[in-house]
Amino acid sequence: MTTLFNSSQEIVFVLHGLTFTQTNGHIYFVFILLLYLFTIFINLTLVFAIALEKMLHDPMYLFLCNLCFNGVIGASSFYPKILFDILFDSHVITYIGCLTQVFVIYSYIYCECTNLTVMAYDRYVAICKPLHYHSIMTTNNMWTLIFLTWLFSWLECGIGMGLLVRLPLCNINIDKLYCSNWAVVKLSCIDTTLNNIYGFIQIFFHVSQFTFIVISYLNIIRACLHSRAHRSKFTQTCLPHLIILSNFLISLLFDVMYARYGSNTSLLALRNIMAVEFLVVPPLVNPIVYGMNLSQIRNRVGQMFNRKVAV
Template identity: 60%
Template sequence: MSEPVFTLHGLNDTQANRRAYFSVTLLLYSATVLSNLAVVVIVAAEESLRRQPMYALLCNLCVNSVYGASSFYPKLLHDLLADAHRISHGGCMVQIFGVYSYVFCEMTSLAVMAYDRYVAICLPLSYHLIMTRQRVGQLLLLTWGLALTEGAVGVALTGRLPLCSRHIDKMFCTNWAVVKMACSDTTANNIYGFLLISFHVSQVLLIVVSYGHIIRASVRSTAGRRKFLQTCLPHLTTLVVFTLSLLFDALFSRYGSGAGLQTLSNLMAAEFLVVPPLINPLVYGMNLQRIRSRVLRALGINKVQASA
């Protein structure tokens, strides 16, 4: 018995300009991978940076960005040049696992980074006693362990469902799109989804509380305000971009589908996979002076400015 195959309908409007779409998509994927890996390489090559918890956590965020982008772009690039946009049931489950474990890892990573900034600004004298290399390693293992477990359980619950349809109105597989096609009861999926949402909303609340303390501590001194602008503002920017991207996708998936909106639907559906991974290294690279200076040095810009 052959494996069931899904048909993806999200790219039906791209056939006339498929090569142009392919070129833009390839450029975005390349820029995402190269910019994130550049940050990782810069931190890894500089001993003074890789020993600092903040930069280790930043590298983890960049690695997750590459992971998330790679769960989305390769299949999209293939489909942009293909006449038929199909994916096997197993391939769909693998893509769902990759996309959602990326989301879960991103949320937990941002919560851990907020905790790191809280300790650095509110408890500066205890920072190196609390954020030891061992503690950072444990937090990273916890982040990935939670994300991969959450993704695996979700895929297991969705993969067991008998389906009444094989047509997905997006350009990639999503858990919600597959669950909607189920012919059986999806109560377990709904309960699990509610638990996941509750858990990650609690992480957002933790971030909000942390930044309430951080802002209160920062306004007391010029040094605190400087540290907030240099190290907390990039984190807040990343958090806002990622949260809004997820919100747009969730709202549009449930309330914005309709004829004549496929291009907009594609943009909204892919935003959380395209924008945050591309923006993160740019935001941190522009705001973290030590990374920015090393990028400029690698490009030879510092030398040009010095000679001028």
């Protein structure tokens, strides 16, 4: 099959995942806008609370700060486009816009996975090797881990984008609410074996991260069985991490497997929900779960708002 487009044409994709009527479109718009603003607000509140309080400049809190900052990026990769589509009844996106959305979404995904892995390692050292925690999690090591989290995420995403942009396209219809890597790959006119191989390498890498997290938590649970103090630490810091991790991985796994092997003609509502769940729920839930569970953050946020009320 030959390509439908030449190099001088501007490709515009058509997104087919959004279905609503003009009657309820404004209701959806207001609800989604409020959800987006609230998500940004609570994430930035936690980021500023940690950044402005020197007592919270420990590795655990700064990794959480990094997680919430990444949540802002993840939410912003999806909400503005869907709000624009609803408001103006638009279901198209340019080639450059599509590639930009793919890059931002996958940077968010890779950074989220890596940051959750780093957080699991931090909790493992804190609970299983408490006497060596400050010698292992030094300030330099902490910032190095944060830097490597972003570096590996951008590098992994950059390689995937390089493999994506080389593909000539024979179709413009994307059966999804937003642009995704595999949705664009399926529109290619040529063999995509190389993209498939790289996709499986990525899956193997992230499964390895998940395996590392499982091993870390098995050791943490074993240590908690022999210490009440460790059980308290587990409940306060590890349990929220497990909830966030499980939610993110389940929704992401469903989206990946359905995109590759699912049918485009069935379960549209469920498919749309699961396709956006990892972009909507983690950025919304992460700061709430940690903010409610960690008293230091709760107190700092309370001080910030009490000060504003006093002024």
